[in-house]
Amino acid sequence: MGLAKRILQGDIRATARLLREVEEELPGAIDELKVLYPHTGRSHVVGITGAPGSGKSTLIDVLIDAYRRENKTVGVIAIDPSSPFSGGAILGDRIRMQRHATDEGVFIRSLATRGWHGGLSKAAANVIHIMDAMGRDVILVETVGVGQAEVDIMNFAHTSLVALVPGTGDWVQTLKAGILEIADIFVINKADKQGVNEVEVELQAMLQMGAYSADAWKPRILLTEAINNKGIDDVMEAIRQHRESLIASGRYEAHLRERSRLELFEVLKSSLMDRVFRMATEDDYVEKLIDDLASRRVDPYSAASEVLKRIVREGKF
């Protein structure tokens, strides 16, 4: 039996293996993904992002607990950085969630960024699809610990949580573009620490400056102590309300369409580049074009359109 069929039956080992094959871009993986795709689009994807040490993993640990009490099955994708030197990684998010390891309703997978920027890994989109096809009700995606600009998660998650902690800067930080713009829900974690009111007030002030139309979702600001399981009911309620608001306003459909558009372009881009790389090894056509470029007999734009024309002419992808 193929991996995809076994995944649809909820087979853990098959799922884990296809995730690996997708991550390593092994040739057979695409055929399995083709089988799974019609079974995707059912899970609610929640992204959790924020600075290193803001409590993302611990927050996920207690969210898993809350979802399990509602009898929902959970997939977790936890991303940590790869070393720029060795290419290795310590995938440490799982430590905080390991108490759920033997719960069949919870599937946790750690991924390394493998050189990918934006807070996720290249395989993240397909990893979400696979957990979705496996039938997980909720997929929680933990980004790497981020700074100001790693906002890829907004393209994948239906609901984006940004975790903050007290004592990380004044009003100008909240005014800046980037990560704070993508939050549907702000979670000020470690709310027992000094400075929690300041962060809350600065965030409120920032939100008040924004112009929200009547039917738009206005980001919530919630206080939690994830490690003491405090404030989690409010987070669950906010996620639920956000989902309802997405569906009622038609933004859920719009998000799905936007997601599909990005995915098509992404796959097109990588298959096109793949074809070009293969072309470069098949004969000296690409090398000759590069010679022409280097000696200024042709410009890069005309050269690229030559390559595209040849790909179309040959018709093999």
Added chain:
Amino acid sequence: MTSGRKLRILVAKPGLDGHDRGAKILARAYRDAGFEVIYSGLHQTPEQIVQAALQEDVDLIGLSCLSGAHMYLFPRVIDLLKESKAEDITVIGGGIIPMDDIPKLKKAGIKEVFLPGGSLKDMVDWAKANVEPCRYGERKE
């Protein structure tokens, strides 16, 4: 598609043993050797370790035990892997382990045992020489 194979390793601490400096140092050494390392954290049951290994699709499990309970905990991990038809995952062990126990552990399916004072380089080299990332088409059904 270009293929980039990475060895995935689970460093795990089975049982009631609160000492994980060695496990952390080892995790770091494997990281620096280019492996992707998942660390389980302390106080894991064999069941938790095996489930984590399956979900993470690791090629190697490194068990660290300083409590003296290795003769129960290590073979239990092997048995659970067999029950899950995952005996293709290599298991090694280390810690305070009496010499007499080593042949018994190996007989139980632990591929290698590393003792205090061993070199990190040996452990990394052993993994490189004896463990390969699972190959497409060679997966055990």
